[in-house]
Structure formats: structure tokens, C-alpha cells
Amino acid sequence: MTAPALAERIAGVVRRAAGGKEGPIPLHEPCFAGSEWNFVRECLDSGWVSSVGSFVDRFERALEDFTGAPHAVAVVNGTAALHLCLLLAGVEPGDEVLIPALSFVATANAVAYCGAVPHFVDSEISTLGVDPVKLARYLEEIALPSPGGCRNRMSGRPIRALVPMHTFGHPADLQGLSELCGRFGLALVEDAAESLGSRYRGAHTGTFGLLGAVSFNGNKIVTTGGGGAILTGDEALARRARHLSTTAKLPHRWAFRHDAVGFNYRLPNLNAALGVAQMEELPAFLSAKRRLAAYYREEFATLAGASFFAAPEGCQSNYWLNALLLAPELAGLRDRLLDELNDRGIMARPAWEPLHRLPPYLDAPRMELSTAEGLADRIINIPSSPALGLALERSTPVNHGEQGEQP
Known part of the structure; x- marks a missing residue:
């Protein structure tokens, strides 16, 4: 033809x-077919339009209710979400992180933001996601066991994490990838930027790994204009994500004290108002x-x-x-x-x-x-x-x- x-x-x-x-x-x-205008107007009328406000809390609760994730932390975009996920998973400068070669550039960029090295792996035709069988064979050849995980025998660097991406919303083989991570001592961090509403064997994507990252860009199924979120079942990691995403500022009525290198990553209340309406739809x-x-x-x-x-x-x-x-x-x-x-x-x-x-x-x-x-x-x-x-x-x-x- x-x-x-x-x-x-x-x-x-x-x-x-x-x-x-x-x-x-x-x-x-x-598609704006619900309460978007009303909620954004309510946010404007309240004067709370930046990174603190009731709509941020409501948006996070809506994500938790929908995905089943015990904790959701709303941030400015999906790339920021993935960056924080990798830091929280223990990725350090000089580590290698396994990511699909078939993905949006943000997956690799988030690894680079950590000072780590993207290590590209192949996909499978049945899911368009990372091929766990082929990857296992590859790791058998190049991975050396080391305390807390494995090391690349070619580069000498630790291989710290695996980041499967759910391509076009289709779930990757999460059972196979979870088993692989357990076998080689890798942190599983899901790039679920495209898969809000997708489920693998009944459970929502982004909830299988230690952490998952979701995007609410203007072209996603739910949008906050920009926006993203971290999903996790670990309360301590969620608390740390909120702290790091708000410049690591220690709570105080008037003092500006920061106990770590933080990031100005928190989702503004104005964007969250749009997200609350979108979640209803x-x-x-x-x-x-x-x-x-x-x-x-x-x-x-x-x-x-x-x-x-x-x-x-x-x-x-x-x-x-x-x-x-x-x-x-x-x-x-x-x-x-x-x-x-x-x-x-x-x-x-x-x-x-x-x-x-x-x-x-x-x-x-x-x-x-x-x-x-x-x-x-x-x-x-x-x-x-x-x-x-x-x-x-x-x-x-x-x-x-x-x-x-x-x-």
C-alpha cells in the first residue's frame, strides 16, 4: 500500500x-467539561494561588483515592516528580539507572539531574515497555553482585534503579520487572507519566514500585496546565518528598531555615484547582x-x-x-x-x-x-x-x- x-x-x-x-x-x-471555571475562580477569590492552599490538599487526596496509592505529593511537572523519585530511591552521582531507550527525553533527563548515568535497555513488542526477559539475560552478563545491589562489570559503577515507562498508557510487564528488581537488588521507580487510569492486574500503575511519577501536562488525560505527582506507599518517603519539594524549609512562623538542598517543585494551588475539577471528570x-x-x-x-x-x-x-x-x-x-x-x-x-x-x-x-x-x-x-x-x-x-x- x-x-x-x-x-x-x-x-x-x-x-x-x-x-x-x-x-x-x-x-x-x-477537555474542560466540569467545574474547572468555578474551582479556578474560587482559588482566585481566596487569594491562595501559590504552593499553599486547600486545592493542593484536595488534589492529592483525589489522586490517592483514585489510584489506591497511600500517599500522593503534587509537584510542578512530571519531570520534577521523577527527579525527586530517583533521589528518594537513593540514586547518587555516578550511579547507573536502567531506563528504556523508547521513552520521552524527560526519563533520561531526570537521571542526569541526579548526576547519574542513564543506561538504556530494550523494549518488547507486546507491551512497548521494558522487556524483563531480555533485560534479565543482559544483567546476567554485565552485573556483578555488590552490597545493596549490583555493579556494572564494564564501567564499575553501581546500577541503582530500574525505571520502566508505561508507553502511551499501556502498562509494562510489572510482575516480570518487579521480580527482576528483587533478583538484582534494584529500586523499581515507575515512570507513570502517561498512564493515569491504567491498571495492571487490577492495581493502578505507579503503585508497584518504591515510587511512581505521574504527569498532568496539557496533553495528558488529566491536566493542571503543568503539574505532576509522586505516588508512594512509604509514609517517610512521602514526607521527605514534601519537604524537598518546598525548598527543604523547616517549619517556622517567620524564620527561613533549610536543612538540605531542596527544590521549588510544589504544585501551585491555582493549578491544583484545575486538577481537582479534572479528576472529577x-x-x-x-x-x-x-x-x-x-x-x-x-x-x-x-x-x-x-x-x-x-x-x-x-x-x-x-x-x-x-x-x-x-x-x-x-x-x-x-x-x-x-x-x-x-x-x-x-x-x-x-x-x-x-x-x-x-x-x-x-x-x-x-x-x-x-x-x-x-x-x-x-x-x-x-x-x-x-x-x-x-x-x-x-x-x-x-x-x-x-x-x-x-x-
Whole structure:
């Protein structure tokens, strides 16, 4: 199939989902359908718009209730959340941290902020996340047991943590990765930036590791404009996260005393007001996005040259971004297809450039990365906004249950 023909077919499916809407169809736009205006106005009227206020507390409680995490700490963005997660997990300058090569650059940047070294690992096709079987074989070759964990026999550096990222909202193999971390003495820190609302075997992503990081950027399923959060089951770590994210200032009525190098990372009350309203709408957003994914899956079932990526077995995905996977023989058409789709007003995009190919990380250690590289060459993300699923819900009764997902 040629790129123009494939683009025409994909564009037709997306426009039907949008109810025949003309003009550009965004990849993922926010949806403000609830109490956002009222809560933001209430915040403005109160005068409490910075990092202290009732909406910050309410937002954290809403996250805890929804995810089941005992503790949530709201911060300014997902990268800040991951940075603090790594520091709290004991990552120190000179350590190595295992991260997927197929991820957004923030995953690697957060490691670099700690003075640590990203160590890139491969993905698996079934989840798009870190491959625990392949990684275990690799660590058997390069990891030496050492007190409190393991050490890279090639570099001599400690390997401190593993950071799986739940790609496009699809949970990675958390059981396999948890077992691997236990075997090699690694801290498991989840990059759950894209997976609010996704569950692995019934439990929410971001709650399996020592800590998890979530994002509320403007293109996420729930947005606070910017924003992120740390999820943890450890009360002491949560308390430390709050302290470090507020410049490590010791409580006092008027004195400015700080007992550590802290960060100005706390989420402002104004942003949290938006988040509280968005959390109220989250169940509807998830229903709409799963309905859209089911529609795409059905419409693209007979698409020659590409397949729709569905949630892994035993998982419930939020389908943050819907993905088409080109057949290997059509990988060379990816960029032409993206041009054709965007020319038609369908704002499609590729996956990220694999991190080991970026200039800051060209010299970073890595395992063999053929699967991640192949996926990056073949993935195309198509419009995934909740509004498309809501439009489908109004027009057509589609069953949004996915094979392998929880109901």
C-alpha cells in the first residue's frame, strides 16, 4: 500500500470518529467539561494561588483515592516528580539507572539531574515497555553482585534503579520487572507519566514500585496546565518528598531555615484547582478514550500494512495515545505517511527519537536495542482526545471492552 492510500484510509476513520468535523484534528487536546471555571475562580477569590492552599490538599487526596496509592505529593511537572523519585530511591552521582531507550527525553533527563548515568535497555513488542526477559539475560552478563545491589562489570559503577515507562498508557510487564528488581537488588521507580487510569492486574500503575511519577501536562488525560505527582506507599518517603519539594524549609512562623538542598517543585494551588475539577471528570474521560480505542481497533482490523496496538493481556489501559504499528516492510514509509496525514489535517506523530540517539546521551551505556529501534521506526500516533470518544458515545453504541482488559 502506498503512503497516500494508507493516509486516506486512516484519515477517513479519524474524521468519522470526529463526526465528520472539518479542519485540523489535534493529537490530544484537553477537555474542560466540569467545574474547572468555578474551582479556578474560587482559588482566585481566596487569594491562595501559590504552593499553599486547600486545592493542593484536595488534589492529592483525589489522586490517592483514585489510584489506591497511600500517599500522593503534587509537584510542578512530571519531570520534577521523577527527579525527586530517583533521589528518594537513593540514586547518587555516578550511579547507573536502567531506563528504556523508547521513552520521552524527560526519563533520561531526570537521571542526569541526579548526576547519574542513564543506561538504556530494550523494549518488547507486546507491551512497548521494558522487556524483563531480555533485560534479565543482559544483567546476567554485565552485573556483578555488590552490597545493596549490583555493579556494572564494564564501567564499575553501581546500577541503582530500574525505571520502566508505561508507553502511551499501556502498562509494562510489572510482575516480570518487579521480580527482576528483587533478583538484582534494584529500586523499581515507575515512570507513570502517561498512564493515569491504567491498571495492571487490577492495581493502578505507579503503585508497584518504591515510587511512581505521574504527569498532568496539557496533553495528558488529566491536566493542571503543568503539574505532576509522586505516588508512594512509604509514609517517610512521602514526607521527605514534601519537604524537598518546598525548598527543604523547616517549619517556622517567620524564620527561613533549610536543612538540605531542596527544590521549588510544589504544585501551585491555582493549578491544583484545575486538577481537582479534572479528576472529577476522569472516569468519563477514560470511558470515552476506551470507546475511541475500540472503534479504532474495529475499523483498522482489516487495514493492510498496519495494525492497531491494543492493551497487553491482563491490563486496562487508559489509551492515552492510540498507536498504529506499521508492518516492518513499510517502516520506510513512516515519514511520508506522517506528512500525508498532517497535510489532511490529521495531527499524527511518530514515537520519540530513541534516547540513545540524542546528542546528550550518545556515550551512555546500553544493551542491544533492536526492538526499541524497530518500534520507533514503525509507530504512528493518531488523534486520541477524549472529545472524539465522547462524540462516538453520542452517535454510536460501541462496546469499549478490550480483549485482555478488566471490564
